[in-house]
Amino acid sequence: MKIRSTTILGVRRKNSVALGGDGQVTFGDMALKQKAVKVRKIVSERNIVLGGFAGAAADAMTLFEKFEQKLEEHGGDLRRAVVELAKEWRMDKVLRNLDALLALMDKKHSFIVSGDGNVIEPDGPVVAIGSGGGYAQSAAAAFLEGTKMEAPQIVKQSLKIASELCIYTNDSLTVLEL
Numbered sequence: 215m216k217i218r219s220t221t222i223l224g225v226r227r228k229n230s231v232a233l234g235g236d237g238q239v240t241f242g243d244m245a246l247k248q249k250a251v252k253v254r255k256i257v258s259e260r261n262i263v264l265g266g267f268a269g270a271a272a273d274a275m276t277l278f279e280k281f282e283q284k285l286e287e288h289g290g291d292l293r294r295a296v297v298e299l300a301k302e303w304r305m306d307k308v309l310r311n312l313d314a315l316l317a318l319m320d321k322k323h324s325f326i327v328s329g330d331g332n333v334i335e336p337d338g339p340v341v342a343i344g345s346g347g348g349y350a351q352s353a354a355a356a357f358l359e360g361t362k363m364e365a366p367q368i369v370k371q372s373l374k375i376a377s378e379l380c381i382y383t384n385d386s387l388t389v390l391e392l
Contacts, residue, residue, distance in 0.1 A: 220252055221346030221376045221383040222266035223369050224319045225354050226339040230365035230391065233264035233319055234373050236346070237386030239271075249386045256282055260290030261320055264390050268344035269314035277303070277314055277327070292320045296333050304331035315343045321392055346373075346380030366391045 219240055224233040235252040238245055253266040256278070263285065267274030280302065284295040296318060304310065316327040324341040326334040339358065342351035353372035357363055363371070369389050377385040 219250070219382055220268040220344035221350050221373060221380060222252060222268055222317045222343045223347070223350040223354060223372055223376070224264065224266070224317055224324055224341040225358070225365040225368045225372075226319070226324065227358065227363075227365045227368065229321075231264065231319055231321060232365035232369040232389055232391040233266050233317065233341075234366075234369040234387055234389035235266045235344075236373055236377060236383045237388065238382060238384035240382055245384075248384055251388050253388050253390055254278070255390050256285065258282075258285045258290040261285065261292060262392055263292055264319045264392060266317045266343070267314050268317075268347070270312070273312035274314040274316065276312060277316055281316065281318070281327075292318060292323050292325070296325045296327055300327055300331045300333045303327070317341050317343045319392075344383075346376035346383035349376040349379045349383075 222235045237249040239247040239250050256263040281299050284298045288294040318325045340351050340354045350372045353375040354368050357368040373387050377383045
């Protein structure tokens with residue numbers, strides 16, 4: 215059986231950056247946990263990064279640890295840290311088999327590090343991963359176009375909409391902001 219869960223959404227608007235996620239973890243057709251926390255704030259000497267994960271939790275924690283090391287090694291430079299993480303992810307026999315995606319944001323940049331070690335920098339101000347990511351991303355794009363809401367409110371409302379559409383997403387939300 216495959217474990218499915220997660221909607222992670224990040225939004226950047228003006229000087230406001232927010233990243234949030236739902237709390238549901240499912241196994242097959244059963245919801246096992248309702249209040250999981252899948253987002254975190256990563257503080258380095260020179261930068262603060264918001265991160266969220268989709269996929270296997272243990273795998274994601276391993277990747278977060280590796281990412282934190284890379285962030286420290288590269289003086290808080292998010293772009294450099296994600297590229298170095300992806301290089302290591304692709305080259306290392308153990309990391310290569312980890313089943314997780316990371317969404318990472320700081321004040322300037324947003325990235326998705328995919329399960330095969332690719333780095334994607336979204337074109338716009340929204341980053342989304344997970345089973346409900348497409349729903350949340352669509353809602354966020356509409357809120358960005360049609361409202362004056364700040365990033366944390368857009369993340370919260372978009373995740374709520376995703377929870378109403380995606381069976382692997384719930385409305386137990388955690389939203390962090392910079």
